[in-house]
Amino acid sequence: MDVSPLAPARFPDLPEIAGVTFASVAAGVKYQGRTDVMLALMVPGTSIAGVFTTSATRSAPVLDCQAKLGGDPSQAAAILVNSGNSNAFTGKNGINAVEAITSTVTSITGIPQSRVFTSSTGVIGEPLAHDRITAKIAELHGAQTPDGIAEAAKAIMTTDTFAKGASAEVMVNGEPVKIAGIAKGSGMIAPDMATMLVYIFTVGLIGQDALQSLISSSNAKTFNCITVDSDTSTSDTLIAAATGASGVDVTDNADFATALHRVMEDLAHLVVRDGEGATKFVTINVIGAQDDADAHKVALSIANSPLVKTAIAGEDANWGRVVMAVGKSGAAADRDKLSIRFGDITVAENGWRAPDYSEDEASAYMKNEELTVGVDLGIGSGESTVWTCDLTHGYITINADYRS
Amino acid sequence: MDVSPLAPARFPDLPEIAGVTFASVAAGVKYQGRTDVMLALMVPGTSIAGVFTTSATRSAPVLDCQAKLGGDPSQAAAILVNSGNSNAFTGKNGINAVEAITSTVTSITGIPQSRVFTSSTGVIGEPLAHDRITAKIAELHGAQTPDGIAEAAKAIMTTDTFAKGASAEVMVNGEPVKIAGIAKGSGMIAPDMATMLVYIFTVGLIGQDALQSLISSSNAKTFNCITVDSDTSTSDTLIAAATGASGVDVTDNADFATALHRVMEDLAHLVVRDGEGATKFVTINVIGAQDDADAHKVALSIANSPLVKTAIAGEDANWGRVVMAVGKSGAAADRDKLSIRFGDITVAENGWRAPDYSEDEASAYMKNEELTVGVDLGIGSGESTVWTCDLTHGYITINADYRS
Numbered sequence: 001m002d003v004s005p006l007a008p009a010r011f012p013d014l015p016e017i018a019g020v021t022f023a024s025v026a027a028g029v030k031y032q033g034r035t036d037v038m039l040a041l042m043v044p045g046t047s048i049a050g051v052f053t054t055s056a057t058r059s060a061p062v063l064d065c066q067a068k069l070g071g072d073p074s075q076a077a078a079i080l081v082n083s084g085n086s087n088a089f090t091g092k093n094g095i096n097a098v099e100a101i102t103s104t105v106t107s108i109t110g111i112p113q114s115r116v117f118t119s120s121t122g123v124i125g126e127p128l129a130h131d132r133i134t135a136k137i138a139e140l141h142g143a144q145t146p147d148g149i150a151e152a153a154k155a156i157m158t159t160d161t162f163a164k165g166a167s168a169e170v171m172v173n174g175e176p177v178k179i180a181g182i183a184k185g186s187g188m189i190a191p192d193m194a195t196m197l198v199y200i201f202t203v204g205l206i207g208q209d210a211l212q213s214l215i216s217s218s219n220a221k222t223f224n225c226i227t228v229d230s231d232t233s234t235s236d237t238l239i240a241a242a243t244g245a246s247g248v249d250v251t252d253n254a255d256f257a258t259a260l261h262r263v264m265e266d267l268a269h270l271v272v273r274d275g276e277g278a279t280k281f282v283t284i285n286v287i288g289a290q291d292d293a294d295a296h297k298v299a300l301s302i303a304n305s306p307l308v309k310t311a312i313a314g315e316d317a318n319w320g321r322v323v324m325a326v327g328k329s330g331a332a333a334d335r336d337k338l339s340i341r342f343g344d345i346t347v348a349e350n351g352w353r354a355p356d357y358s359e360d361e362a363s364a365y366m367k368n369e370e371l372t373v374g375v376d377l378g379i380g381s382g383e384s385t386v387w388t389c390d391l392t393h394g395y396i397t398i399n400a401d402y403r404s
Numbered sequence: 405m406d407v408s409p410l411a412p413a414r415f416p417d418l419p420e421i422a423g424v425t426f427a428s429v430a431a432g433v434k435y436q437g438r439t440d441v442m443l444a445l446m447v448p449g450t451s452i453a454g455v456f457t458t459s460a461t462r463s464a465p466v467l468d469c470q471a472k473l474g475g476d477p478s479q480a481a482a483i484l485v486n487s488g489n490s491n492a493f494t495g496k497n498g499i500n501a502v503e504a505i506t507s508t509v510t511s512i513t514g515i516p517q518s519r520v521f522t523s524s525t526g527v528i529g530e531p532l533a534h535d536r537i538t539a540k541i542a543e544l545h546g547a548q549t550p551d552g553i554a555e556a557a558k559a560i561m562t563t564d565t566f567a568k569g570a571s572a573e574v575m576v577n578g579e580p581v582k583i584a585g586i587a588k589g590s591g592m593i594a595p596d597m598a599t600m601l602v603y604i605f606t607v608g609l610i611g612q613d614a615l616q617s618l619i620s621s622s623n624a625k626t627f628n629c630i631t632v633d634s635d636t637s638t639s640d641t642l643i644a645a646a647t648g649a650s651g652v653d654v655t656d657n658a659d660f661a662t663a664l665h666r667v668m669e670d671l672a673h674l675v676v677r678d679g680e681g682a683t684k685f686v687t688i689n690v691i692g693a694q695d696d697a698d699a700h701k702v703a704l705s706i707a708n709s710p711l712v713k714t715a716i717a718g719e720d721a722n723w724g725r726v727v728m729a730v731g732k733s734g735a736a737a738d739r740d741k742l743s744i745r746f747g748d749i750t751v752a753e754n755g756w757r758a759p760d761y762s763e764d765e766a767s768a769y770m771k772n773e774e775l776t777v778g779v780d781l782g783i784g785s786g787e788s789t790v791w792t793c794d795l796t797h798g799y800i801t802i803n804a805d806y807r808s
Contacts, residue, residue: 057731089727091756124724229710306633314804320528323493327461352495400718
């Protein structure tokens with residue numbers, strides 16, 4: 001499959017995070033000729049926090065991770081991820097697979113099972129061949145290296161066309177604190193819960209509760225504000241690990257919170273940039289709503305509308321479809337106070353087409369690869385920003401022909 | 405554009421409805437070389453009822469129709485519909501256009517303006533060239549004929565690939581009572597409100613309140629149970645007219661109610677069969693939910709899922725995506741009590757793949773043109789049936805390339 005036209009030129013140089021090592025391996029879970037399992041190990045004292053899908057049919061690994069949050073941070077920790085099979089809707093088999101994998105990690109690494117987190121991503125409903133994974137854990141343990149994060153980012157890909165990473169460095173009390181994260185995801189991406197697989201590592205020293213609070217609040221404005229296709233995965237997982245290896249206490253530090261937020265936002269945007277079939281990166285800005293929740297409803301209604309997304313794919317300045325999406329959203333709206341902008345161009349205001357609207361000007365704008373749709377509801381101060389991509393033939397080809 | 409592969413072999417022979425006449429004309433509102441305006445006239449004594457979109461950005465004609473429901477049934481009535489322009493989000497211009505059209509109908513036909521209903525369908529946000537319509541009203545008045553309903557069904561089409569009609573005849577107190585209806589719609593089709601343009605006529609004698617009650621309740625199980633693309637039109641309108649010309653009182657008659665319901669269901673299915681790009685007609689049956697509302701949520705979540713719809717387009721028995729759609733629906737669900745069927749084939753039960761599941765058997769079933777996806781949540785007695793179509797390259801082509 002071709003790399004998304006919205007992909008960055010290259011994978012970024014991610015910093016090593018003291019206290020974390022990685023290894024990846026080709027276990028042949030489903031894919032051939034590529035790596036598909038990664039194992040990250042973290043030193044004792046690492047705080048772990050996570051957010052997960054709220055799907056009623058979430059996978060065995062997600063349920064296991066949720067049960068393990070809040071475990072003893074004085075113990076070392078491990079994260080093992082496989083691609084090719086999501087181990088979702090696999091019943092007792094699924095629970096057994098998680099048990100087999102986590103107990104093998106424990107017996108080989110000595111890390112208590114209560115601190116071994118696993119994720120699985122890929123097809124739903126097929127039994128996971130967990131013996132292929134457990135057979136490789138000793139090799140993964142032996143190959144651990146501090147600079148293995150880029151390879152790990154590749155091992156967790158499914159329909160992704162490029163590996164996704166982001167990092168930040170922030171000064172706290174005069175000391176540099178590094179953050180690095182990786183993500184996978186390009187389809188079955190919808191908001192209102194943690195989406196996809198995301199792993200973020202930092203050397204910052206911070207308690208688990210404080211770390212959880214930071215990622216939960218940033219999640220609401222980053223991963224919960226992206227959508228590719230309105231479909232929500234059964235496996236979505238974000239885990240953040242703070243090793244504390246820097247010795248720098250980042251608790252309640254605003255600069256650290258901002259840097260962490262930026263890494264999460266960067267990774268969320270990368271997921272949209274790899275949206276299945278995407279050719280446009282679209283920012284939906286809604287202001288003037290009755291409240292933030294209504295603004296979010298309107299933004300998502302636009303971002304998930306197949307008619308808006310196909311118009312964008314066709315570079316058609318069809319703002320009437322934006323009006324439609326506002327109207328169906330269920331949010332409070334007054335047609336005659338609504339205005340709509342494409343970039344800096346006001347296309348509609350006061351309930352009808354802008355007096356100086358130029359179809360040529362709007363059409364020219366739609367040819368950009370990055371587009372902003374602005375909506376002002378004009379009735380309050382609620383606002384929301386959501387990121388999405390267009391809906392193209394590529395999405396149909398990927399999902400009608402490929403069992404992901 | 406090619407006719408949908410799901411289209412009926414031909415337009416049905418609709419019966420004449422005593423008390424109603426029709427005419428259609430090519431007014432050149434937008435389209436060239438085809439009819440685009442139809443006028444139906446009904447005798448004094450006709451009961452009129454309607455259901456309309458609940459969009460917050462609904463069109464000027466919708467607002468005008470809603471204000472006129474409950475008008476004096478002892479007066480004659482008229483319905484004028486144009487295609488090519490929806491007169492939605494057209495501000496003061498839109499209101500003026502409705503006033504110009506309805507007042508012209510009144511001056512030419514003598515029917516009071518309070519009984520002149522109009523609908524407009526087509527592009528959103530462009531001023532309606534209402535003078536092209538008013539210039540043709542005298543011609544439409546002069547050409548009225550009792551057998552013009554088939555031509556009227558053609559005049560109201562936009563992206564439709566075939567005209568849609570349905571009829572029924574029911575015996576009430578030993579007397580035959582006829583019902584005939586027409587509809588247009590193939591994109592921007594979503595449930596939870598009356599969708600598209602639908603006009604139903606009957607010779608039955610029934611008061612406006614009783615007629616309204618019948619169509620509101622049937623609407624909840626017919627037009628509100630179909631979806632093509634989850635997008636909801638700003639113009640959706642269903643108007644039913646009972647002329648009473650048969651002299652047969654159908655009030656509180658169960659057979660009449662059933663026949664009317666069947667006509668509405670037939671028309672709703674025809675809209676799905678003309679879903680943009682559709683190649684499969686899909687019935688989603690959900691049972692065992694906590695209540696009917698939850699069942700409806702699950703059915704719509706499946707019917708609107710791009711991943712489910714593309715899998716169906718690809719004839720892929722990807723029931724894992726059905727699990728995903730159940731999980732994201734927000735309805736109460738217990739993964740381990742969930743079972744899923746494709747036709748008569750149980751593909752998943754008790755939280756995992758059915759023990760005797762055969763991929764070959766399931767794949768063979770997916771090649772059918774009409775498919776049923778059955779979901780039993782296993783936790784209650786709530787149920788819902790929703791009809792939809794697949795999501796194909798055809799939908800992208802129509803909506804990325806055509807300003808509808």
